[in-house]
Amino acid sequence: MQAFIEHLSKILEQRYILTQDEDKAPYLTDWRKRYIGKALAVLLPSTSDEVAAIVKLCAQNQVALVPQGGNTGFCGGATPDNSGKQVVLNLKRMNQIREIDIANQTITIEAGCILRALQEKALEHGFLFPLSLGAEGSCMIGGNLATNAGGTNVLRYGNARDLCLGLEVVTAKGEIWNGIKGLRKDNTGYDLRDLFIGSEGTLGIITAAVMKLYPLPVSQWTTLVACENIASTITLLNLFQKRASSLLTGFEMMTRESLDLNEKHFPHMANPLQGNSPFTVLIELSDHESEEHVRQLLETILEEAFEVKLISNAVIASNLTQANTFWHMREHITLAQAEEGANLKHDITIPLSSLDSFIQQTDALMRDKFPGVRIINFGHLGDGNLHYNIAPPLGVDPKIFNETNERQIHELVYGQVERCKGSISAEHGVGQLKLDGLRAHKGEVAHELMRALKTALDPQNILNPHKVVSI
Numbered sequence: 001m002q003a004f005i006e007h008l009s010k011i012l013e014q015r016y017i018l019t020q021d022e023d024k025a026p027y028l029t030d031w032r033k034r035y036i037g038k039a040l041a042v043l044l045p046s047t048s049d050e051v052a053a054i055v056k057l058c059a060q061n062q063v064a065l066v067p068q069g070g071n072t073g074f075c076g077g078a079t080p081d082n083s084g085k086q087v088v089l090n091l092k093r094m095n096q097i098r099e100i101d102i103a104n105q106t107i108t109i110e111a112g113c114i115l116r117a118l119q120e121k122a123l124e125h126g127f128l129f130p131l132s133l134g135a136e137g138s139c140m141i142g143g144n145l146a147t148n149a150g151g152t153n154v155l156r157y158g159n160a161r162d163l164c165l166g167l168e169v170v171t172a173k174g175e176i177w178n179g180i181k182g183l184r185k186d187n188t189g190y191d192l193r194d195l196f197i198g199s200e201g202t203l204g205i206i207t208a209a210v211m212k213l214y215p216l217p218v219s220q221w222t223t224l225v226a227c228e229n230i231a232s233t234i235t236l237l238n239l240f241q242k243r244a245s246s247l248l249t250g251f252e253m254m255t256r257e258s259l260d261l262n263e264k265h266f267p268h269m270a271n272p273l274q275g276n277s278p279f280t281v282l283i284e285l286s287d288h289e290s291e292e293h294v295r296q297l298l299e300t301i302l303e304e305a306f307e308v309k310l311i312s313n314a315v316i317a318s319n320l321t322q323a324n325t326f327w328h329m330r331e332h333i334t335l336a337q338a339e340e341g342a343n344l345k346h347d348i349t350i351p352l353s354s355l356d357s358f359i360q361q362t363d364a365l366m367r368d369k370f371p372g373v374r375i376i377n378f379g380h381l382g383d384g385n386l387h388y389n390i391a392p393p394l395g396v397d398p399k400i401f402n403e404t405n406e407r408q409i410h411e412l413v414y415g416q417v418e419r420c421k422g423s424i425s426a427e428h429g430v431g432q433l434k435l436d437g438l439r440a441h442k443g444e445v446a447h448e449l450m451r452a453l454k455t456a457l458d459p460q461n462i463l464n465p466h467k468v469v470s471i
């Protein structure tokens with residue numbers, strides 16, 4: 001392998017080839033500290049040509065690569081295995097904005113661009129880039145596309161896939177596919193762009209992308225409302241969809257347990273709604289007409305919801321600072337869970353019509369089989385996306401609890417997901433965490449098709465092997 005490292009130094013300056021343990025360490029563990037890998041080297045290229053040359057060299061030497069962006073993924077997709085023979089390819093130095101096309105309302109950016117920097121660049125030019133998630137200060141657009149990230153604006157603008165028009169990708173042979181086109185229509189055969197989006201670095205390395213921009217709304221109003229049961233939250237969502245249509249940009253559900261956990265670890269994040277109701281919903285309307293128009297619409301819908309007893313309490317943010325506080329409260333739940341200790345995460349989607357039945361049955365089964373467990377359930381309800389997470393009973397060591405019960409708990413949840421015709425991964429992807437889950441629940445034909453694609457595009461299995469599918 002010495003010869004391989006020497007060859008690398010013809011592609012990258014020595015300081016961008018990390019081989020010392022202390023230099024590699026930050027790149028070898030995932031955000032949740034669930035996986036710790038080893039690597040031959042961590043490589044930090046700054047151009048697509050460098051990425052292509054590295055992949056070519058890896059292909060010649062049969063060295064596997066693990067692409068990495070901000071390393072905020074929840075499924076261990078960006079963490080190398082334990083062999084010490086893989087290389088991590090971190091794209092953070094590829095962070096240039098290549099072009100902003102005002103007339104076409106698109107931005108062309110490199111994969112290592114941090115999501116927040118992209119949002120800010122769009123804002124500078126008077127546009128909205130709507131992808132928004134708790135990790136936006138560190139996740140990167142390449143990682144967002146590789147995981148087809150969702151977040152809080154999917155209800156109105158779609159997920160990362162829906163926001164992407166074109167891609168540049170380095171293939172497993174080390175060739176560069178130039179699909180950098182800002183087209184909203186292109187029916188020239190198979191959709192290669194969509195193949196790479198959501199493939200978690202197993203089919204190619206995304207080096208740049210053309211993303212859609214949107215006009216900035218003139219006004220946004222945010223409210224928190226209290227609901228007594230999940231059925232009411234869904235009826236409320238349907239009411240907002242009917243009355244506000246595309247002005248509805250956020251609909252996030254938080255259970256009492258998830259907000260209690262928030263308050264325990266971040267006391268300044270206390271729920272401003274009095275009454276301690278079982279479900280709190282954060283709703284956001286965005287309008288291109290006027291502040292009065294959206295405020296009036298929001299008040300009218302809330303009045304109707306009160307009248308038909310869908311909600312028992314509501315507070316409208318009086319200014320932007322308060323609106324941000326509401327959003328921070330929602331986003332802090334993930335951080336509160338991390339503070340509390342290891343928990344078993346399930347990022348699932350269920351058709352809205354089956355959500356009530358899913359929650360009732362799964363909660364009952366979980367409490368029956370694992371007495372005392374704490375169910376921390378919250379999520380992007382507008383998309384039917386729940387983060388249905390399980391923490392051990394109070395006083396029980398999370399590590400021991402998880403080691404003993406992880407498999408059974410995942411299977412219980414995934415069984416219920418299958419019963420409700422849902423998906424075991426809504427937005428976080430598969431990585432190594434859900435490799436077995438995908439094999440068991442995707443369906444045999446679909447799984448075989450995925451394996452066939454992987455074999456065709458990466459026959460040597462050098463791109464993020466044993467993530468998503470094994471061949």
Ligand SMILES: Cc1cc2nc3c(=O)[nH]c(=O)nc-3n(C[C@H](O)[C@H](O)[C@H](O)COP(=O)(O)OP(=O)(O)OC[C@H]3O[C@@H](n4cnc5c(N)ncnc54)[C@H](O)[C@@H]3O)c2cc1C
Pocket residue numbers: 031066067068069070071072073074076077078091111132133134135138139140141142143144145146147148149150151152200201202204205206207334335427428431464467
């Ligand atoms: C606090 C917090 C909140 C979060 N909230 C959300 C949320 O609301 N919605 C959501 O969807 N996710 C959420 N996430 C998960 C995570 O932020 C997303 O999955 C994000 O898209 C990952 O981006 P990243 O740059 O960190 O990718 P990484 O973690 O570095 O990589 C993720 C996967 O993509 C692959 N990859 C990375 N870059 C490339 C590339 N250029 N080419 C090919 N493959 C690549 C990696 O190999 C890996 O398989 C959250 C995470 C945190 C920590």
